[in-house]
Amino acid sequence: MRNRLYLAGALAVLGLLGCAEKESPVTEATTNPEQDATMVTSDNPFFAPSELQFGYPRFDLIKNEHYEPAMVQGMVEQRAEIEAIASNPDAPTFDNTLAAMERSGQLLNRSARVFFGLSSAHTNDDIEAIQVRISPQFAEHQDAILLNQALFARVQTLHSQRADLNLDAESLRLLEESYKDFVRAGALLDETGQARMREINTELASLQTAFRQNVLAEVNARAVKVDDVALLDGLSEGEVAAAKEAAVARDMNDAWVIPLLNTSGQPALASLTDRGLREKLFLASVGRGSSGGDYDNRQIVADIMKLRAERAQLLGYPNHAAFSLESQTAKTTDAVNARLTGLAPVAVANAQVEAQALQALIDAEGGDFELAAWDWAYYTEKLRAQQYAFDESELKPYFELDNVLVKGVFYAAEKLYGITFTLREDLPTYHETVRVWEVRNADGSVLALFIEDMYARPSKRGGAWAMSYVSQSDLMGTRPVSANHLNIPRPPEGEPTLLTWDEVTTLFHEFGHALHAMFADVQYPSSLSTPRDFVEYPSQVNEMWADWPEVLANYAVHYETGEPLPTELLEKVSATALFNEGFRSTEYLAASLLDQAWHQRTVEELPNADGVLDFEAAALAKAGAAFDAVPPRYRTTYFSHIVGGYSAGYYSYIWSEVLDADTVEWFKENGGLRRDNGDHFRATLLSRGGAEDAMQLYRNFRGRDAELQPLLKRRGLTAEAN
Secondary structure, three states: OOOOOOHHHHHHHOOOOOEOOOOOHHHHHOOOHHHHHHHOOOOOOOOOOOOOHHHOOOOOOOOHHHHHHHHHHHHHHHHHHHHHHHOOOOOOOHHHHHHHHHHOOHHHHHHHHHHHHHHHHOOOHHHHHHHHHHHHHHHHHHHHHHOOHHHHHHHHHHHHOHHHOOOOHHHHHHHHHHHHHHHHHOOOOOHHHHHHHHHHHHHHHHHHHHHHHHHHHHHHHOOEEEOOHHHHEOEOHHHHHHHHHHHHHOOOOOOEEEOOOOOOOOHHHHOOOOHHHHHHHHHHHHOOOOOOOOOOOHHHHHHHHHHHHHHHHHOOOOOHHHHHHOOOOOOOHHHHHHHHHHHHHHHHHHHHHHHHHHHHHHHHOOOOOOOOHHHHHHHHHHHHHHHHOOOHHHOHHHOEHHHHHHHHHHHHHHHHHOOEEEEOOOOOOOOOOOEEEEEEOOOOOEEEEEEEEEEOOOOOOOOOEEEEEEOOEOOOOEOOEEEEEEEEOOOOOOOOOEOOHHHHHHHHHHHHHHHHHHOOOOOOHHHHOOOHHHHHHHHHHHHHHHOOHHHHHHHOEOOOOOOEOOHHHHHHHHHOOOOOHHHHHHHHHHHHHHHHHHHOOOHHHOOOHHHHHHHHHHHHHHOOOOOOOOOOOOOHHHOHHHHOOOOOOOOHHHHHHHHHHHHHHHHHHOOOOOHHHHHHHHHHOHHHOOOOOHHHHHHHHHOOOOOOHHHHHHOOOOHHHO
16 A cells, blocks of 8 residues: 555554454444544644654654544545545646645644554553544545545546656656555445445454454463562573562562563573473463453454455455465465475474474483473573583673664664764653664765664563654655664663664664665655565665674673673674574464465355364464474464564565575675665665665666575575585
8 A cells, every 4th residue: 555645554554553343332433534523623733743853743742632633633634635636627637636645644644653653662541442443444534535436537547648648757656556556445346346345444444453452462461470489590680670570560569470572482481491381481472362351363363364355355356365465576376385385394394303403402301201382492592502502691791782772783874874873862752761863864964863662561562663753755845753663671770781682683673674764765655665575675684784793893792891792602603593593484484374374265265263273273284384393483363463564474574585685695795884885775775665666676776686595595495505
């Protein structure tokens, strides 16, 4: 979906538009935006553009009661703007139709971006309730635009005349992609088909909100309570203290609590010596959304998948995956299936070899049990220490958060692109741990504002993600306000924030998304929209600088002594690069195959609620990815990616990694961390957003199509790499 006109769809693609109770009495009361048009008053900070730099949101003035009136009024205003375009008596032109559509919805855009941003980053009961009411309205609003026959007729006319309009390349692409959006939304359906399309979209909006809210509630509700501190043996003093703080925050003063992350695996599984607690923690994690109770997601999942399949068939596609992939660089289910099924058997075979080594270690220690999923991380770390004399926890003192961010992430960007960063303590934030940075180009001009929100909290959804509160557009005269969000456990007061290597690479990864947004130099808001299986590519490339020698030497110093990361420790990190790669590849590929299994089925082939787990098990078995010791990274009932913007798109990480690995080779061949390399990458690819075809952008940068071999070598999935 495009960026501004189809705001609800764009937010869904970003994974920011979730959903709620399938039937809510409050939804029916507010589905007509015009009913509440008078709710916006001059004291609502959304009513006028923020006067802060680049339209930075007035987090200091925004209150819960401001969101709904502003979004409702925003829908009313955009509907009026769209109606004026559709009913314009003048013949359609690019400016009075496409450009006018791009200019529409400014109040809705600025209020919804903040609302959906905070519904993920810092939610509360009021925001959750608003989201239940507003999500169906967004779906209806989008349909009112995309199924407006008079508007579509103007776009269709321009599309038929496009060869004679003398449009520049970006404008022509906007016209062509907008026409596709209307068609894919159902503009060519008959009246009955369009009516059913509206019903499906509204119901999906509510179901997706319900799923997302259940996931957040369940991850908090199923945090593991520990009554005896001795059971926490293996955790560091700081981790034990954090568990005590988590318990106190839940009014469990005599206990300790291990919070959950949204992945199947949990960090504490690598350290806890008590096998019974490891099992309890693991089962609490993988049982989310499928164990009964208020937050069970099985019925919601079944309904979502069937509605998506029906919608795809209504539009003439065999299934939702075929519909979704048509607009991605992969194009077809056959292409995705070939990539995933080509890699999965090799990954599983590698994981099985790793499992044998772990079982041998268990047996050598006298363990009278078979390796289980809750043992994998614990014995993997033992085996790593045994084979390489290396304990990953040795790294953490060298990865203090601010050093990694400022002297690592920012430093690499400065060397590569010439940009600099200045802390802006004068700008308001929505939480005490959030910070804002001003980003300047090498010539001193201000490029963007960057928000970093690093710490986990109960009000924040799991995982790591990037978003923009304001996006760049020459047409709108806007500059980026970009944000990164991670879920790093916050240490006790006064203690340093020490990162794992995975958290370090995640920090670099998410900043790659931020660079993509901050470097944007396009005319139209919609030109920023890129295929889902391309959007991860620049962020994956940015991970390469985490262990680039010059960058690593600049940030990896002991937080107490200032001593650099010892060479021998760094060598051990390099030596273990492919260690446990079978596990990592298998858990990811299993989740990707599961995503495709759900979305490559017809309505008749999909299960009801009571068959969701059986469907999951059968799909993994059929794909050759069923390995009990290595569960999918996400199980269906808490797989937020595929219920949100990554539906039939979780494969995109491995798809993008082909481009990423090939790009890393280019940087190495051309001298690495050099300004001319960064300037070339920025000019040919990062700045262009979706203003050109994604693969053409890659060819503009690389000079050719990507090759697969660098990825296979990186993951140790070829005989040559072993």
